[in-house]
Amino acid sequence: MTGRTHDLTSFTALSLTLVYTTIPDMSLATAVAALGACFIGGLAPDIDQPTADLYRRLPAGTVIARLVSPILGGHRFISHSLLGVLLFGWILKLLLVAMQSIILVDSGIIWTAFMIGYVAHLLVDMLTKEGVPWLFPIPFAFGIPPIQAMRIRTGEFIEKSVIFPSLLAYNNFSMCSIIPVFSGS
Numbered sequence: 001m002t003g004r005t006h007d008l009t010s011f012t013a014l015s016l017t018l019v020y021t022t023i024p025d026m027s028l029a030t031a032v033a034a035l036g037a038c039f040i041g042g043l044a045p046d047i048d049q050p051t052a053d054l055y056r057r058l059p060a061g062t063v064i065a066r067l068v069s070p071i072l073g074g075h076r077f078i079s080h081s082l083l084g085v086l087l088f089g090w091i092l093k094l095l096l097v098a099m100q101s102i103i104l105v106d107s108g109i110i111w112t113a114f115m116i117g118y119v120a121h122l123l124v125d126m127l128t129k130e131g132v133p134w135l136f137p138i139p140f141a142f143g144i145p146p147i148q149a150m151r152i153r154t155g156e157f158i159e160k161s162v163i164f165p166s167l168l169a170y171n172n173f174s175m176c177s178i179i180p181v182f183s184g185s
């Protein structure tokens with residue numbers, strides 16, 4: 001999937017969480033940081049791809065890409081698996097604990113928002129022909145639908161003309177129910 005679709009998928013996953021769970025009390029700074037963390041989480045699995053949008057948005061991203069992506073074994077390997085979910089979750093937890101005394105936001109909420117974006121990325125990648133190797137290192141990719149020929153190609157018609165607009169439409173509706181929650185009505 002393209003970076004734009006992953007951004008929107010992460011946002012959709014976060015808004016679904018807000019609609020269907022009890023929203024904890026948080027400061028505005030935490031809410032803004034959580035939104036950013038969710039977007040970063042939504043792009044993070046593709047750090048195994050040198051051309052990923054995440055690198056294009058980072059200063060010196062191409063240099064970092066050349067260093068990081070070979071370590072992860074190429075596109076759709078460990079970062080697109082349950083092992084990757086655990087690894088990234090663990091590393092982020094360590095980072096947040098180390099920064100706890102200097103950041104003024106709720107690190108638990110930031111961590112949760114990042115992981116929502118991360119898992120949403122893997123779920124939506126299952127719609128593509130390559131599928132997702134959830135059980136890496138077992139070399140089997142899972143997809144929706146299971147028949148590979150029925151899945152979509154990244155950046156082609158179905159993604160741009162069906163999936164992206166559908167997510168956009170859903171978010172327009174869901175915003176109507178979330179905004180009153182934040183405004184206290």
Ligand SMILES: [Zn+2]
Pocket residue numbers: 001045046080121125
């Ligand atoms: Zn991906």
